[in-house]
Amino acid sequence: MSSPPPTDERHRSGPSFLTDATRWEAVRGRDATADGAFYYAVRTTGVYCRPSCAARLPRPENVSFHVTAADAGRAGFRPCKRCRPRGVEMEAGRDARRSGGR
Ligand SMILES: [Zn+2]
Numbered sequence: 001m002s003s004p005p006p007t008d009e010r011h012r013s014g015p016s017f018l019t020d021a022t023r024w025e026a027v028r029g030r031d032a033t034a035d036g037a038f039y040y041a042v043r044t045t046g047v048y049c050r051p052s053c054a055a056r057l058p059r060p061e062n063v064s065f066h067v068t069a070a071d072a073g074r075a076g077f078r079p080c081k082r083c084r085p086r087g088v089e090m091e092a093g094r095d096a097r098r099s100g101g102r
Pocket of ligand 1: 048049050053054055080081082083084
């Protein structure tokens with residue numbers, strides 16, 4: 001069965017990040033337009049990030065990609081404290097969990 005590639009992704013008229021290669025390129029370039037399109041998780045740290053995270057670039061062999069933050073969480077990763085990947089998905093409830101001070 002050869003199904004056509006998914007075209008229902010909702011990007012804001014940006015490039016599509018459907019392959020690991022293009023996703024990795026976005027991470028390397030800290031491409032903010034990729035935020036929300038996918039998340040990357042780092043096996044060595046157990047944390048997942050937005051593509052534009054300012055954290056140090058992980059080794060590609062330790063990285064896995066997830067379409068949603070929830071998906072990354074289910075895979076056993078925690079949201080990065082620096083880029084707050086969950087904040088992207090839950091724009092509606094910003095401070096659902098009140099973070100004390102700062
Ligand atoms: Zn991060």
